[in-house]
Amino acid sequence: MTAAHTASYHRHEQTTGAHAPSAEQPGDTSRALAQAEVICRAHGVRLTRIRRTVLEALCSSHKPLGAYELADMLAPNARRMAPITVYRALDFLMEQGLAHRLASRNAYIATVGSDGGQETVAYLICEACGGVEEASSAAFAGAMSDLLSRAGFEPAAKVLEVAGRCPHCRVQGPGRH
Ligand SMILES: [Zn+2]
Numbered sequence: 001m002t003a004a005h006t007a008s009y010h011r012h013e014q015t016t017g018a019h020a021p022s023a024e025q026p027g028d029t030s031r032a033l034a035q036a037e038v039i040c041r042a043h044g045v046r047l048t049r050i051r052r053t054v055l056e057a058l059c060s061s062h063k064p065l066g067a068y069e070l071a072d073m074l075a076p077n078a079r080r081m082a083p084i085t086v087y088r089a090l091d092f093l094m095e096q097g098l099a100h101r102l103a104s105r106n107a108y109i110a111t112v113g114s115d116g117g118q119e120t121v122a123y124l125i126c127e128a129c130g131g132v133e134e135a136s137s138a139a140f141a142g143a144m145s146d147l148l149s150r151a152g153f154e155p156a157a158k159v160l161e162v163a164g165r166c167p168h169c170r171v172q173g174p175g176r177h
Pocket of ligand 1: 126127128129130131165166167168169170
């Protein structure tokens with residue numbers, strides 16, 4: 001398996017261990033890919049090599065990635081993958097609930113191996129480091145369902161995007177005194 005890691009996105013090396021990026025560990029990526037295979041089999045669709053490669057890149061990044069960024073990353077022997085190919089793969093991954101497009105960033109994240117697939121989830125997007133964390137709770141899911149049923153609204157996705165600063169950047173940011 002080829003590691004699709006680009007330069008480490010994590011500039012905060014001296015962590016106390018409290019803020020460990022979970023999505024960057026190779027073990028997590030292979031677990032997520034195995035889970036994606038199971039989901040695709042259950043849906044009767046194929047996780048082709050290209051789709052798998054795109055998903056792998058998303059899984060191993062701690063930051064959301066744009067389609068062009070993905071195309072550049074997935075350039076074996078300097079031959080860039082056509083953006084249309086990447087878009088098709090991304091569409092597939094989203095249809096299967098394996099990836100999500102962050103509308104506010106026009107960038108994609110993997111949702112397989114997490115709660116993001118079909119669940120009610122808040123994406124906490126750090127404007128300083130670009131990192132994205134998922135947050136969810138039963139109370140949040142309940143409140144969202146309640147709100148939607150009162151509005152008589154049928155959701156295609158129950159996702160909330162919150163922009164701001166992650167705990168790490170709040171501590172290390174220039175605004176600290
Ligand atoms: Zn941050």
